[in-house]
Amino acid sequence: MDWESTVRSLLAGAHSGTGDGTDAGAQLVVDDPSGDEAYRAALARHCRVEEDENVLWIRPIVPGEKAPGTGETIHDLSVCRRRSLSWTGLEVHENQVIFTLATGQVARIEPAQGRELAELQSWDLFVLGLSQEEERYLDDLDADSWWG
Helix, strand or coil: CCHHHHHHHHHHCCCCCCCCHHHCCEEEEEECCCCCEEEEEEECCCCEEEHHHCEEEECECCCCEECCCCCCEECCCCCCCCEEEEEEEEEEECCEEEEEECCCCEEEEEECCHHHHHHHHHHHHHHHCCCHHHHHHHHHCCCCCCCC
């Protein structure tokens, strides 16, 4: 499988042991050039590729907060903004895509686990309450501001 298909498969949760994609998903882990972990977050289930520029647009999920009264988790869409990975090299290793970033850092998109998987499942429930227009806006990954 090529790198883009692997990323899309991970985001969709196709690697789920139950056959239900909502039981699985992807996370982003970024390591500094020293090898120390610099960043970790669950990833929303969409991406956009600009192959001529070696750029992958993704949406890391910033943890949500419980809404007073309902207890439902609400995510601030102005905080869960799109981010880009600009790479100089990449490889697929089993169920991971490893990017050597232009910054010298190394980023991995891999199966979500633990807290990141729980956050993704919370995000999935939150997105169910959005309008089709809002979902389309998120999926397009072409704007940094949220006015919805």
